[in-house]
Amino acid sequence: MKELQPGYEITRKDLAKDKLLKIGAWSAPLVFSAIPALIFLALSLFSSPLWFFLTVISLVGGFIFGLIITGGLMVYRSRWLAGVRERLAVDGIKAQEVEWFKHELTTTEKRSLHEIEAKNLLLGDAFRDSLAARLTATRIVKSAKQELSLVKRRQNKLKFSKTENSANFQKELESDFEKLTKIQKEAEEMRIEAENRMHQIETAARHGTNFSETEFALKKLSARTSELPLALESARMEEEIRKEREKDN
Numbered sequence: 001m002k003e004l005q006p007g008y009e010i011t012r013k014d015l016a017k018d019k020l021l022k023i024g025a026w027s028a029p030l031v032f033s034a035i036p037a038l039i040f041l042a043l044s045l046f047s048s049p050l051w052f053f054l055t056v057i058s059l060v061g062g063f064i065f066g067l068i069i070t071g072g073l074m075v076y077r078s079r080w081l082a083g084v085r086e087r088l089a090v091d092g093i094k095a096q097e098v099e100w101f102k103h104e105l106t107t108t109e110k111r112s113l114h115e116i117e118a119k120n121l122l123l124g125d126a127f128r129d130s131l132a133a134r135l136t137a138t139r140i141v142k143s144a145k146q147e148l149s150l151v152k153r154r155q156n157k158l159k160f161s162k163t164e165n166s167a168n169f170q171k172e173l174e175s176d177f178e179k180l181t182k183i184q185k186e187a188e189e190m191r192i193e194a195e196n197r198m199h200q201i202e203t204a205a206r207h208g209t210n211f212s213e214t215e216f217a218l219k220k221l222s223a224r225t226s227e228l229p230l231a232l233e234s235a236r237m238e239e240e241i242r243k244e245r246e247k248d249n
Contacts, residue, residue: 029066
């Protein structure tokens with residue numbers, strides 16, 4: 001059973017690893033094709049022309065091999081990043097962590113973030129806060145739907161079970177279903193609230209108006225961003241404990 005570990009922060013090691021994986025993926029075809037080719041080319045200048053033929057072979061073969069290495073590194077990086085994002089999202093995505101979730105932003109959101117930050121850093125920070133809340137809420141809604149589907153499936157299986165504890169498990173599952181439904185509803189409200197806040201910030205940035213009146217709303221939104229993911233993770237852990245109990249029985 002996984003443990004709840006809130007408060008994960010990106011480390012220098014994570015940043016260095018991400019940078020090395022990107023550099024490795026882009027440079028692999030060049031390294032594996034150019035270096036052997038240069039060695040064979042140098043040898044061909046001082047000895048048999050056969051080395052020049054090997055230069056061409058190594059250039060093509062090395063490039064193909066480099067592409068395979070690139071593909072492997074990209075797949076590994078994609079899976080590694082998915083794990084990092086999951087750990088970051090456990091206690092809610094923060095404004096400074098939005099960069100790690102850029103692929104989950106819409107084209108309009110990316111463009112708006114760039115334009116707002118170029119005009120006003122304060123509004124840019126506020127927009128990032130709202131983006132973080134929107135990303136968190138969207139993830140929670142999706143995850144809650146999956147958890148609800150699993151609970152329904154387990155409820156249907158228990159209908160045909162005649163064990164002593166089946167009635168108790170049904171009640172516990174009903175309780176989980178209610179919790180997850182509430183979390184999903186709150187997350188959907190938070191998503192709408194975050195998107196409305198983003199529209200307000202965009203309007204403020206376009207017209208150059210003061211945004212101080214929305215500061216309280218942003219703080220409230222940030223607080224909810226951290227509360228809901230932990231609530232969902234708690235519900236997951238309860239479900240995992242219940243599964244272990246059923247196995248023991």
